[in-house]
Each structure stands twice: as structure tokens, then as C-alpha cells.
Amino acid sequence: MTYQESERYQRGRAVLAALGNDPDGIASWRDVDPDVGPELDRMLGEWCFGDVWGGEGLDPRSRRVVTLTAVAMHGRVPMIRAHVAGALEQGFTRREVLEVFRHLIAYAGFPVGLFASQTAAEVFAEIDAEFAADGGDGGPA
Numbered sequence: 001m002t003y004q005e006s007e008r009y010q011r012g013r014a015v016l017a018a019l020g021n022d023p024d025g026i027a028s029w030r031d032v033d034p035d036v037g038p039e040l041d042r043m044l045g046e047w048c049f050g051d052v053w054g055g056e057g058l059d060p061r062s063r064r065v066v067t068l069t070a071v072a073m074h075g076r077v078p079m080i081r082a083h084v085a086g087a088l089e090q091g092f093t094r095r096e097v098l099e100v101f102r103h104l105i106a107y108a109g110f111p112v113g114l115f116a117s118q119t120a121a122e123v124f125a126e127i128d129a130e131f132a133a134d135g136g137d138g139g140p141a
Helices: 007-018 025-032 036-053 061-074 079-092 094-108 110-133
Strands: none
Touching: 007 036, 007 079, 025 036, 025 079, 036 061, 036 110, 061 110, 079 094, 079 110, 094 110
8 A cells, every 4th residue: 555545645635525625636746856745745645634634623614714824824825825715615705714814913913914815815816717717707705
């Protein structure tokens, strides 16, 4: 059995699917480097999603709020974008995502909360543009 097929990795894939994410998405990390990439994929699948996201004690929505807060605090645009999109796929409304960042202003300051909100608005606009290109009249709430 390869590490991609381990029980923890499969649990991580199941968690990703339950969140509305592509369970094969983490495998793209294998392409970063032939030696390190597979390890990144394994760590994400087994530890991040299999153990942490798949753990007990918090429901998936609470875990997403914690994650949105953490990536906003670090200001890592690709991760903010990915987790805003993930929150929408998980069933969060745009208002709920923005409320997480608005609430964050009181604890992390205006620059952090506003930057994350601006990044979320960019994700919303991209989703709307993709939806319109497919013939819709607006993206998800």
C-alpha cells in the first residue's frame, strides 16, 4: 500500500469531498518537486485533512472559520483565495465569509480584516464572471 492509499490519506480525501472540494486537488502538490512534492501531498492528505480537518471536537463549519481567520492573519493571498472559495463550496454565504473578516478587525486590526475582505470580493467577482460566462446571471450567494 502506498502512502496515497493509507487509511489516513483516504480519510483526508473523504473530508475534502464532504467539504465540497476536489479530493484529487491535493495531488497537484506532487508536481512541485519529484522528491518533496509527494511528501507535501502525503502531509496534506494524512495530517491536514485526515487528522486535523477529520478530527473530533469541532464541526466542519467551525474549522473553516478558524482556517479563514488563520490564513487572513498570515495574509497569504493564495490561501485566503482557496479557503474563501472552499467556504462557498462548503455552503457558506458570501455574507458569512465577510462577517468572519469583519469580526477579525476587532482582534487583528483593520488592515488584516479589510485585506481579507478585499481578497474575498475578488474571489466573488471571479466566480460571478465564470458563472456569467457559463450563461448564468450571478454566482452563489
